[in-house]
Amino acid sequence: MNLRIFSAALVSLVAAASEASGQATQAEAFADGKAQKSKNADIKNSINAGALTNVPAQDATTTNDLKSMYGSNLINQGQNKVTACASYVPGSDAYKNQECETVNYMVGNPTTRPQYVIDKVNDPLVVKSNNIRNTPGAHTAGTSGLAGNYSACVNQTTNQPAKYDTERCQVGRPVVEGQCAATLNVTYTWQGFANQPAADMRYGRCTAGEVRGDQLTIPLTNVYRTEELQCSSRAWGGGVYIRILYKDCTGTEAEHGYNATGCSAPPHVLLVDPPHQPTESCTNAPRNNENCFTAAGVFTAKVQVPVFVDNWDYSACADLNAHGAVIQN
Structure with a gap:
């Protein structure tokens, strides 16, 4: 103001x-x-x-x-x-x-005023305080109201632990076991196999004119093989010639060629060995009981299997299920 x-x-x-x-x-x-x-x-x-x-x-x-x-x-x-x-x-x-x-x-006061670090072990104030705390009787001797020893409290040792008693009782009741009859009705339908848990592969079947894979009779693959024959069997003089044979997927085997270089009177063409057919499977799907094929080994479909369904009839057990065991008093 x-x-x-x-x-x-x-x-x-x-x-x-x-x-x-x-x-x-x-x-x-x-x-x-x-x-x-x-x-x-x-x-x-x-x-x-x-x-x-x-x-x-x-x-x-x-x-x-x-x-x-x-x-x-x-x-x-x-x-x-x-x-x-x-x-x-x-x-x-x-x-x-x-x-x-x-x-x-x-602003500058905190850094300019005297700084003190107290030694928590050797500082006289700390040492004296610890001494008083540890031996108070030495510092109160002769002081009225503080001198002397209080003897009303004594140490007592007890060796008797706490005791616990457990009491049990048993009550028995006769129990009558109930019985009932449940009826199992099993039904099934024919389905294409698709890993159904209830499918029974023992009865797997194919349509008419088809063959299950595990029952095919054709070779697994088309194959070539050789055999050694006497040259005289073909009027090629003495010695041995090699005959080359080929079996197709229908099981038919025929001569593919020959090597007559070992004959003493060979034909004009010593070696006949046309290019071999690529080795291939005689079926285009696994030959197992899950697949159906034509007689020539062509896959058509998965086998038909019966898929079973369990239908339990518990109507006769309705009363027992509702009440459980019967206790007789």
Whole structure:
């Protein structure tokens, strides 16, 4: 507050108090207060409007700076002030200098004040405290109310553990086992084999004109083989020639060629061995009891198998299932 304003207000209050000091009743005090109303204007007029300029460090700039902080984050404003004061150079106005001097003192105080490290083992205060704690009787001897030994408490050892008793009782009841007859009705349908859990492969079958894979009689693959014969069997003189044979997937075997270089009177063409057919399977699917083939070994479909379904009839056991065992009292 402006010092002149405060002094003027204080003078007015003292004057008012001196005038009201002689009042005897509340009514008189109230009437006297009303009489002072007209003096408010005199007090107002006595205040100097330019008194703000006489307050140290108060000017339009500092006033506006403070007003800008209204409603803002004061933590950020404080950090900004710490940063600004860190590089502040004191001027000739000692009053203005004290703001940053105070801030810098508060920031630097934790690092400049004396630091102490207490040795928790050898520090005299710690050693003395531990000694008192461990031997209190040595420090209370001769002290009224603390000296001597209290003997009302004694150590006792008990070797008798807690005992527990377990009591049991058994109640027997005759139980009559109930019996009932359940009927199993088995049905089946013919289905193409697809690894059904209830399929019975023993009865796997193919349609008419087809053969199950494990019953095919054709060779597994087309094959070539050789045999040695006497050259004289073909009027090729003496010696032995090699005959080359080929068996197709129908089981038919025929001569594929020969090698007559070992004969003494060979034919004009010594060696006949046309290109061999590629070795291939005589069936285009595994030859097992799951697959059906034509007689020539062409796969047609999976075998038909009976798939069984168990249908239990428990109607005769309905009463027993509902009540369980019967206990006779």
